[in-house]
Amino acid sequence: MCIRDRSDISKKLDNAESPFAFSLPLLFCPLLILGWIYGGIMLIFAPIFGYVIISIIDLFIGENKKEQILNSENINNYKIILFAWPFIQFFLLFGSLIVICFFDHLSVFEAIVLMLVQGMISGAVGITFAHELMHQKTKFERFLSDLLMGMALYGHFRTEHVHVHHRFVGTEKDAVTARYNESFYTFFLRVIPECFKSAWKVETSRLLTKNKSIFNLSNPFYVYLSLALFFSLLSFLIGGFWAVCLFLIQALVAVLHLEVVNYIEHYGLSRQKIDDEKYEPTKPFHSWNANHAASNLLLINLQKHSDHHARPNKTYPLLSAYDQNSAPQLPFGYPIMVVLSLIPFLWRKVMNPKVLEWREQFYPQIKVWDKLN
Numbered sequence: 003m004c005i006r007d008r009s010d011i012s013k014k015l016d017n018a019e020s021p022f023a024f025s026l027p028l029l030f031c032p033l034l035i036l037g038w039i040y041g042g043i044m045l046i047f048a049p050i051f052g053y054v055i056i057s058i059i060d061l062f063i064g065e066n067k068k069e070q071i072l073n074s075e076n077i078n079n080y081k082i083i084l085f086a087w088p089f090i091q092f093f094l095l096f097g098s099l100i101v102i103c104f105f106d107h108l109s110v111f112e113a114i115v116l117m118l119v120q121g122m123i124s125g126a127v128g129i130t131f132a133h134e135l136m137h138q139k140t141k142f143e144r145f146l147s148d149l150l151m152g153m154a155l156y157g158h159f160r161t162e163h164v165h166v167h168h169r170f171v172g173t174e175k176d177a178v179t180a181r182y183n184e185s186f187y188t189f190f191l192r193v194i195p196e197c198f199k200s201a202w203k204v205e206t207s208r209l210l211t212k213n214k215s216i217f218n219l220s221n222p223f224y225v226y227l228s229l230a231l232f233f234s235l236l237s238f239l240i241g242g243f244w245a246v247c248l249f250l251i252q253a254l255v256a257v258l259h260l261e262v263v264n265y266i267e268h269y270g271l272s273r274q275k276i277d278d279e280k281y282e283p284t285k286p287f288h289s290w291n292a293n294h295a296a297s298n299l300l301l302i303n304l305q306k307h308s309d310h311h312a313r314p315n316k317t318y319p320l321l322s323a324y325d326q327n328s329a330p331q332l333p334f335g336y337p338i339m340v341v342l343s344l345i346p347f348l349w350r351k352v353m354n355p356k357v358l359e360w361r362e363q364f365y366p367q368i369k370v371w372d373k374l375n
Contacts, residue, residue: 019066019299019319021079026299027087027127034094037119038101041112048119052126052300053337059296060335065323066295080319083302087131088149095120095153096236099248103241117248121255124154129260130301136160137314148225153233154256157226158201165204166197168314172273172288173281178261182270182357182371185346189265190258259340266290266339267307270357271330274365284311286329287364293323297335305336330360 033048098120102113128150135147144160151157162177170176177196180189205223206216214220237249271288273281286308292298298305306321308329332339333352342349361368 021076021082021319023299024080024302024319025083026296027083028090030123030127031090031094034098034116034119034123037116038098041108041116045112045115045119049122052122053341056296056300057335057337060294060337063295065293066298077317077319080317084131084135084143085146087128088146091124091128091150091153094123095249095252096240098252099237099240099245102248103245113248114251117252118255121252122259124150124252125256125259126301129154129156129159129256130304132160133163133304134302134318136164138317139315148222148229152226152229153253154260155230155233155250155253156257156260157229158198158223159260160226161204161222162197162201164314166200168284168311170281171268171284171311172271176268178264178268179271180265180269183350183354184269186262186265186343186349187346190261193261193264194257262340262343263304263336265343266332266336269353271360272371274368286312286324287360289329290332291324291329292332292335292339294335297337301336305332330356 029051030048033051036047037045098116102108102116108116132147132150135143135150138144147160148157151159167176167178170179172179177193177200180186202223205221209216209218209221234246234249237245241248267290268288269290271290273284273288275281289307289311291308292305294305302318303321304310304318306323308324309316309321333356334342342352361371
């Protein structure tokens with residue numbers, strides 16, 4: 003069942019995380035700028051914060067399962083960081099390129115490391131925020147999402163995620179549901195082309211259903227392509243092909259961060275077929291969850307993934323935690339799980355037994371599992 007605080011509403015409001023708490027990603031800004039100025043060891047301060055410090059805090063503080071109850075005015079305060087981040091990321095990304103191309107204090111190696119770190123920020127923060135924005139109702143919020151995805155050259159993710167993943171999660175029709183025993187590297191090489199093809203198929207099908215050409219200007223691929231070209235051209239204007247190469251490095255790392263999170267979120271979990279055409283409804287136990295406090299602040303509750311799939315438009319501060327009786331739980335927050343996923347034998351050692359436990363807990367009647375798992 004969903005974990006709920008039974009105390010009175012005023013106490014819940016007092017205990018709710020403030021909008022300021024979810025501003026934790028802003029700490030990446032001064033850490034990256036230190037790298038701009040000094041280079042060297044300063045370049046790794048941002049990943050140390052995101053992966054090491056946050057994980058240590060998670061291990062010491064543990065889980066935070068309290069529920070947010072907010073009025074509409076409070077909710078608007080939580081959107082400030084979402085609306086600001088596309089412009090902050092633009093400054094960080096192209097500021098990094100300007101520092102590299104117009105100043106000579108960073109070596110080629112340091113320049114590459116700087117863009118790797120920028121890619122981590124674009125993926126771990128930028129795409130996480132883009133994911134939140136693409137599920138909202140206003141065109142403005144969806145456009146901000148497109149801006150962030152455009153900086154990662156991965157705009158089609160919005161179509162694929164909203165119209166394919168949420169509909170077909172846990173089935174063979176969803177590319178980003180990681181199969182049991184599949185390594186992240188196999189998953190990544192499979193997902194990159196499949197996601198693009200499925201997004202293109204969705205948008206062309208929608209246009210043809212309306213008797214419109216696939217080249218109709220309402221096709222969002224025009225937006226995706228235009229933003230990718232704009233950011234690539236801007237990179238070229240800053241520093242020629244060298245800057246474009248650095249921009250591409252950043253985009254690749256950002257997409258890698260996105261897909262490694264996709265890999266983690268549903269690894270080995272599957273929905274059962276009702277008949278040849280239909281699957282059982284998506285339930286809380288079809289997503290992995292982590293209620294760790296610090297990493298949920300950094301990732302604006304992305305780890306409370308079951309509630310997100312239950313209510314995709316539910317804004318991030320309102321997402322609820324589920325207990326282990328209702329949804330499977332990851333042993334660590336995403337930062338540690340990301341590292342484990344990059345080492346296949348460790349990942350399988352940790353997660354394969356958990357998948358088998360999940361099968362026994364939620365589908366004890368099934369003895370033979372299909373090819374999805």
